[in-house]
Amino acid sequence: MTDLGDFSSDLSDDDQSRAAAESNAADTADQSAGESQSDDEFETYDASPAGTDRGIGVLSASTGLRISEEDDETDLRAYVTAGNRSDVRIGSYLLAPYPDGERLFCRIEALEYSQEYRADDATEIHARRAMRSEGIDEEDFKLMASLKPVAVLYEEGGELKRRMTDRVPKPETVIEQAAEKTDIKTGLKMPEDGVFLGHLAVGGQKVKTAATPPTIDYRLKDSYDTGDPLVFRHTLVAGGTGSGKTHGAKNIIRQYLDEDRSYPVESGSDREVRPAVVQFDPQDEYAQMHDDGEYDEVVARELDGEGIAHGGHDDTVAFIPAVGGATYSADHHRAEQVEFTIPFSMVHDNPWLIAGSGLNENQYNALVNVLLDRFRDRHGADGTYDQFIRFLDDPALREELDESGKVHEATFDAVSRRARGFGDVFDGDARPITDMIHEFVRPGRLSVVPTYHIANSRATETVVLALSSLLVDQKLSNDPEYDRIKETPLIVGMDEAHNFLTDADTVQAQRVIGKFTDAAKQGRKERLGLFLITQDPQDIADPVFKQINTTMVLNLGDEDAISAVNIPAHLESKVPYMEKGQMVVYSPDNSEPVELIGLDHCVTRHGRD
Numbered sequence: 001m002t003d004l005g006d007f008s009s010d011l012s013d014d015d016q017s018r019a020a021a022e023s024n025a026a027d028t029a030d031q032s033a034g035e036s037q038s039d040d041e042f043e044t045y046d047a048s049p050a051g052t053d054r055g056i057g058v059l060s061a062s063t064g065l066r067i068s069e070e071d072d073e074t075d076l077r078a079y080v081t082a083g084n085r086s087d088v089r090i091g092s093y094l095l096a097p098y099p100d101g102e103r104l105f106c107r108i109e110a111l112e113y114s115q116e117y118r119a120d121d122a123t124e125i126h127a128r129r130a131m132r133s134e135g136i137d138e139e140d141f142k143l144m145a146s147l148k149p150v151a152v153l154y155e156e157g158g159e160l161k162r163r164m165t166d167r168v169p170k171p172e173t174v175i176e177q178a179a180e181k182t183d184i185k186t187g188l189k190m191p192e193d194g195v196f197l198g199h200l201a202v203g204g205q206k207v208k209t210a211a212t213p214p215t216i217d218y219r220l221k222d223s224y225d226t227g228d229p230l231v232f233r234h235t236l237v238a239g240g241t242g243s244g245k246t247h248g249a250k251n252i253i254r255q256y257l258d259e260d261r262s263y264p265v266e267s268g269s270d271r272e273v274r275p276a277v278v279q280f281d282p283q284d285e286y287a288q289m290h291d292d293g294e295y296d297e298v299v300a301r302e303l304d305g306e307g308i309a310h311g312g313h314d315d316t317v318a319f320i321p322a323v324g325g326a327t328y329s330a331d332h333h334r335a336e337q338v339e340f341t342i343p344f345s346m347v348h349d350n351p352w353l354i355a356g357s358g359l360n361e362n363q364y365n366a367l368v369n370v371l372l373d374r375f376r377d378r379h380g381a382d383g384t385y386d387q388f389i390r391f392l393d394d395p396a397l398r399e400e401l402d403e404s405g406k407v408h409e410a411t412f413d414a415v416s417r418r419a420r421g422f423g424d425v426f427d428g429d430a431r432p433i434t435d436m437i438h439e440f441v442r443p444g445r446l447s448v449v450p451t452y453h454i455a456n457s458r459a460t461e462t463v464v465l466a467l468s469s470l471l472v473d474q475k476l477s478n479d480p481e482y483d484r485i486k487e488t489p490l491i492v493g494m495d496e497a498h499n500f501l502t503d504a505d506t507v508q509a510q511r512v513i514g515k516f517t518d519a520a521k522q523g524r525k526e527r528l529g530l531f532l533i534t535q536d537p538q539d540i541a542d543p544v545f546k547q548i549n550t551t552m553v554l555n556l557g558d559e560d561a562i563s564a565v566n567i568p569a570h571l572e573s574k575v576p577y578m579e580k581g582q583m584v585v586y587s588p589d590n591s592e593p594v595e596l597i598g599l600d601h602c603v604t605r606h607g608r609d
Contacts, residue, residue, distance in 0.1 A: 054174060056084035059096060060144065061171035067149055076106065076147040076168075078175050082138040088145060091202040091570075091595065093178040093187065095153075096169045102154045104169050105162070105178065105187030109570060110146035150592060151187050160186045181209045181216055190591045191226065194219030195255045196308050197552065197585060198248075198596035204582055206597055217306055218585065218596050220550060222261070229263060230550055230590055231256065231275075231491060231529040234520055238537040238565055239554030244580040246285055246495070247606055248554065248598045249533050253277060254289065256491055257446055258309035263489040263527055274444040275527075278471060279493035280464050284452035286493075290316035290335035291605035299601055310603035316446040317439070321454065321463045324424030328453045332608045335448070340436055341428035342466045344385040348372060350469050350511075353462055354419045358506035363414050366407045371415060385426035392416045425462050433467065437482045441471070441490065457499075464500055465512060468492060472519040475528045489527040497532035498539035513541045520547030538564035550587040554578060568593045 057080040059065060066075040078096075080088055090111060096104040115121065116139070149165035160182055178184050184200065184207065185192065200207045200216040208214045222229045235252075239245035255261070262272035279286045291312040303310045316335045320328045321342070328337070347353050351368045359367065375383055375391050391397070392415070401407040407415075433440060440447050449467060451460045471492055474485035494500060501516055503509065516530070523529055532548070534540060538560045545564075553565050555578040562575050571584045571593055578584075581598040585591070 053081065053083070055176040056088060056094075057081050057145070057175055059169055059171060059173045059175060065168055065171055067165055067168045074149065076149060078145045078147060080111075080143040080145055082143075085138065085143050087177070088143075089203045089205075093150075093184055093202075093207070094145075094147065094175050095178050095183065096173045096175045098167060098169060102152055102167070103183075104149060104165065104167070105151045105153050105183065106147040106149050108145045109148040112144050112146070114142045114144060116140050116142050151189075153183060153186055162186050162189060179209055181211050184209070184216055188592045188594060190216075190594075191219055191221050194222040194590075195231070195252065196306070197252060198581075198583065198598040201582065201595045201597045203595075204579060204597070213302070213306060218591070218594065220587065221590055224264065227589065228524045230587065231531075232489075232523045232527060233549035233589065234523060234530040234547055235532070235550045235552065236497075236537065236540075236545075236548045236565075237531075237533045237552045237554070238535070238556060238561065239583075240535050240556050240558070240561075242580065243554035243556070243578070244598060245533060245535070245554050246283070247602050248552070248581065248583065249493070249495075249531075250286065250289055250606060251599055251603050253279065253286075253446070253491075253493060253531070254313065254603050255309050257289075257313050257315075257444065259444065265487050265489070265527070273487070273489055275489040275491055275529075276441045276443055276445050276447070277491045277493060278441065278447045278449065278467070279531075280468070280495060281448050281450045282452060282460070282496045282499075284330065284332075284450040285606070286446070286495075287316060287318040287330065287333040287335040287448045287450060288605040289313050289446055289448075290333055293602045293604050293606065295601040303599075303603065308599070308603065312604050313446055315442070315444055316448065318448045318450055319433075319436075319440060321449065321451065322428035322430035323454050323456070323459050323463065324428075326424075326453045326455065328450065330450075333605065338436070338439065339430040340433040340440075341430040342426055342463060343382075343432040343434055344388065344426040345382050345432075346434070346466055346470065347385075347426075348376060348381060349473060350466065352508040352511045353466055353469075354422055355506070355508045358508065359415065359418055361507060363411055363418070364507040366411050367415050367419070370401065370407050385422060389420065389423075392419065421458070422462065424456065425459050433470070438484050441482075441485050441488055443488055461500060464494070468494065468500075469512075469515060472515055472528070475526045476518060476522055486526075489529075491529045491531055493531040493533070495533040496535075498534045498536040501532070501541055501544050502539045503541040509541075513543055517541075517543040517547065520544055523547075535561070537561055540564075549589055550585070553584045553586070554582065555580070571595065 057078050060077050060079045063077060064075045068074045088108060088111065090108055092108045094106050094108065096106065151162040152165055152167060153160060153162055178187065197218050197220055200218055206215050209216065220230050221227060222231065237245050237249050256275055256277060262274045264272050289312065293310065300310065318335045318337045320337055320339045322339045351372055355364060375388055379387050398409060398412050401412060402409040451463060454460045471485060471490060474480045474482050475490065480486040501513065503513065519528055520530055551565055553567055553575055556562050556575050562572055567584055567586045575584065583596050583598060584593065585596055586593045
């Protein structure tokens with residue numbers, strides 16, 4: 001009988017009796033099992049044959065081995081040998097060969113221990129033994145990995161290719177960790193070249209290979225040779241406070257400003273032009289991209305080795321909105337600062353700029369089709385905002401329009417009330433932005449528009465929407481006023497995008513969303529890319545959101561925000577637990593959904609310390 005040893009001193013009489021009975025039963029079962037099999041039979045099942053193990057385990061058909069068109073009917077499980085169990089993780093990538101040399105590329109989606117022998121280990125004596133020993137014998141248990149088929153890898157013409165999973169591997173096929181960069185990139189449909197976003201990761205740890213460097217770079221397609229550059233299919237960066245979204249956004253934007261990056265100005269053209277980036281900056285952080293980041297030469301060599309652009313971007317200019325008495329003072333960057341103002345003349349093309357308080361459709365039509373037309377007839381296209389307010393204060397005009405039936409006096413009064421309060425925004429003491437287009441949009445230039453110094457949120461909204469609408473209108477126009485905008489590949493970055501592109505019932509919101517939806521739809525053709533950054537993705541209007549091809553999700557704690565980004569469930573569950581710099585990238589036209597880790601260092605200056 002098994003010796004109970006020190007266990008008996010801690011048990012009651014009844015507990016000791018039960019423990020002794022369990023021990024006797026276990027010994028009897030072991031003795032019976034031993035008597036039923038000869039020594040020869042045990043030798044037949046020797047678990048340590050001569051030779052060296054390869055792989056981490058084998059596919060098991062104990063519950064079936066099935067690949068189906070329906071995901072929930074696929075049953076692919078592998079037994080992981082005891083010595084390899086500490087190395088496997090949920091999300092790890094594996095390879096299972098077919099007899100003809102093709103290989104199944106798959107991902108671990110679940111890990112489960114089950115008992116090797118029929119015995120009840122949930123007993124007092126088993127628990128106490130485990131608690132007083134240095135560990136259990138894992139060979140008494142099976143670690144089973146449930147696998148998610150991703151693709152079949154095969155060779156064709158000396159090139160590794162992938163196709164959908166259409167074959168089931170044989171039972172007891174040896175499975176191995178995917179360790180070659182080419183296998184992993186092909187299996188996940190990741191492009192070899194493009195704009196660097198981060199390194200492939202599983203469970204917050206970078207995937208390592210035997211190559212140099214050992215990490216696997218994730219890049220976004222950026223050539224018309226492989227389809228449209230995805231920058232013109234639009235990008236969303238979503239993350240909560242402290243998640244590293246601004247750090248990551250700067251690193252990505254810096255790649256687009258690399259001197260070697262350019263795009264043809266039109267389909268089939270041999271002339272290529274570097275992109276211009278216009279970044280709207282509510283926290284006054286992006287002008288720092290003019291200055292170098294804080295990292296040593298070792299890091300610089302590593303970045304160079306991976307072809308990652310880094311260092312301050314000299315052609316960075318901060319365009320400062322002159323709004324009322326707001327003053328801009330910055331000692332945290334060395335970028336050139338240029339003041340500008342929004343001329344009221346821009347309202348003629350975008351009347352909703354003075355409908356910020358919300359006009360209904362009837363009031364908006366009165367503003368557009370009657371009042372602004374009358375004002376332009378009287379003062380010309382260059383009439384100022386102050387002249388427009390005095391124009392609305394004319395009682396004779398109000399009476400005339402009411403009597404003629406063109407604008408009811410109540411409608412006139414509503415428009416007049418809501419058009420006020422923009423005096424600080426229009427026609428300030430600076431050059432109009434419309435006189436500075438060649439400076440504002442320049443190939444290879446990063447033009448930053450900081451609005452942190454503007455205390456009035458309505459003024460901030462008007463400035464951002466006026467400039468972004470100017471850029472979008474000129475890009476989409478068949479008869480542009482500013483050829484520089486039309487002919488330059490353009491990336492429009494908008495931080496805190498949820499403040500400007502939100503769904504609402506106001507006429508202004510409807511016009512804004514319609515404009516940006518059109519811009520997003522035609523971005524590929526017009527070389528216009530939207531780069532939206534937000535901590536509240538659920539607040540971005542759905543028509544705009546649907547046009548975004550690449551979504552980068554960092555840590556988010558809000559359930560509504562996580563649900564809004566619409567990433568696969570197996571990655572969605574990781575989002576609330578991601579550390580700073582970890583992210584999920586969902587870009588269907590670029591790769592399978594993956595987990596990444598961004599660079600530890602910002603490649604330009606970041607932070608005000």
